[in-house]
Amino acid sequence: DAGHPQDWGNGIFIPKWGYEVFWAPITDWVGVPVARWLDVLPNLHRFDKICRYDLFDPQTGDPSNPVCPDLNVPTCDIVDCGGSARAVENLYDAATKACECKCLLAFKGDTCQECNDGYTGTDCGACAAGYSGDPANAVPCTANPVCDVDACGGAARASKGELDAGTNTCKCTCLASFKGDTCQECNDGYTGTDCGACAAGYSGDPANAVPCTACEIATCGGAARASK
Secondary structure (H helix, E strand, O other): OOOOOEEEEOOOOOOOOOOOHHHHHHHHHHHHHHHHHHHOOOOOHHHOOOOOHEEEOOOOOOOOEEEEEEEEEEOHHHHOOOOOEEEHHHHEEEOEEEEEEEEEEEEEEOOOOOOOOOOOOOOOOOOOEEEEEEEHEEEEEEEEOOOHHHHHHOOOEEEEEEEOOOOEEEEEEEOEEEEEOOOOOOOEEOOOOOOOOOOOOOEHHHOOEEEEEEEEHHOOOOOOOOOO
């Protein structure tokens, strides 16, 4: 109509509602999650309120008089999470109405601003003390095993335990009565619950620090005096 505030003359008519008013309901209807609405409607963040198809005027159903909830959809971008070097994705969380960062393994924090546990360095590209790995080659940093006497069966079985840097495993130095990666077995010539006795064919006194050694014919006068 002539004189209408939206009629600028010469056939130019300024619409009352942006395309987003109509496309947002369709986007919602087809099941696009709110976190992905900006992919479909890149100018969505310019609008304070967007109307949903099921919230038009309940009396008339007229889209020219809709009920428009404030969806508060922000512009979430990977840049808000420290950039591609720190985050793999940045999504809008409809529940909290905030951007949610999905950090790469080496990072943590609301905006991927901190090194994750086990990582260190300016770009969190190295393993912290007590951790081993190779982040540059996608090998994550994992905690080194605790290597001490306790990891080797305790002081009754081992004199020490230390980390082997080459294999990142514990290396146990067992007492004479024991053997095995964690001093879990009786050594040759020893027997008993605590490997505190000499096995058959061996003699000694482990309780008094005399090791168990194999009995030989020589200790019985030699072959001329004994058969075994």
